[in-house]
Amino acid sequence: MNRHTRQFGNARSSRLIIAAAVVVTLLGSFLLVRYLRSRSANPVKSSALPDMPNKPEPLLRSFNGCPPGGDGGDPELNRLKNRIDDGPYISVPFDAVEKLDWPNTIERRRRADWNSGDTATVARYEGLPITIDGYLAGARQEGPESPNCHGADASFRDFHIWLTKTAGEDRANSIVVEMTPAVRAQHRNWNTEVLGVIVRDKDKVRVSGWLMLDPEHPDQVSKTRGTIWEIHPILRFEIEQNGRWTALDDFTP
Amino acid sequence: MRKAIALKVDLWIEGEDAPAHDFADSTKQAVRDIIAAGVSSHPDLSVKIRGIVEGNERHENPLN
Secondary structure (H helix, E strand, O other): OOHHHHHHHHHHHHHHHHHHHHHHHHHHHHHHHHHHHHHHHOOOOOOOOOOOOOOOOOOOOOEOOEOOOOOOOOHHHHHHHOOOOOOOOEEOOHHHHHOOOOOHHHOOOOHHHOOHHHHHHHHOOOOOEEEEEEEEEEEEEOOOOHHHOOOOOHHHOOEEEEEEOOOOOOHHHOEEEEEOHHHHOOOOOOOHHHHHHHHHHOOEEEEEEEEEEOOOOHHHEOOOEOOOEEEEEEEEEEEEEOOEEEEHHHOOO | OOOOOOOOOOOOOOOOOOOOOOHHHHHHHHHHHHHHHHHOOOOOOOOOOOOOOOOOHHHHOOOO
16 A cells, blocks of 8 residues: 555545534534433323312402503413412422422523423423412512512512421422512512511421413522522412411411 | 723612603603713723613512
8 A cells, every 4th residue: 555545544544533513413403402301301201280270260459559460571471470360279298399390491591482382391280279388488578570560669570488387497399489469469478577477487388379380580590599489479378376277367477 | 901891880879750650661761861971071981781671679679
């Protein structure tokens, strides 16, 4: 084999290696895309939550001039947050919600931009009227937000509450449950001072409301919350006292 | 020496607005206008707004 033939052979080998690398890269990309698509299309698995194909339609009303869709952000999400109807609550284990999956492709996206598969996946559980027992890791008044038309007054703010499975637990595995202005307006004792006492005393609580997926805070999962599934809004809030459940409005520490 | 810096500014804005009017949208534009108006008093600086987003840090705050 002369020098010229060897050089030709080397060039041919190089071309073959490059071609193989391109094929492997293309195949890898194809498989990755297929995996990601199948992941988002997979139904959310949870046998602990009930199936309710015909969920109650949200009852919506303006609150002090603020329409249910709020003043911006995601109007569909805001309407879910601003429902005011009570529901036929079903008691579910804490883990049924905390461990409930969601399609990662919906994260930080407006509902109008979700694909139909993701919308159907989330809709299977979103809007369930549920009750969860737990303990409070904290409660805080939110800042101005689009669902509440960025109202500056305290009466327009949500209460952001961290519900944990066990007393004294960190927020990293909590479920966020929220009291909204329109519902709070119907309860004289729903305030952060009383909630602070419940946090301090590690009282057991029972929270009832609508299961909702908030796609805006996936970055906080395993930090200040365990999941982006929430009970939002809360419609009933009870505290265990002497072995009985007492409504928050009737609660005296 | 030519210098550059990325600054994060935390603003609290209050004002009157119609309930359903997009307050985030209008205040973002107002901030752009305010910065644009102020740049003329510092001709030695080139100021570029890279983005304005509504604050959302409340969820990360440590609990008291």
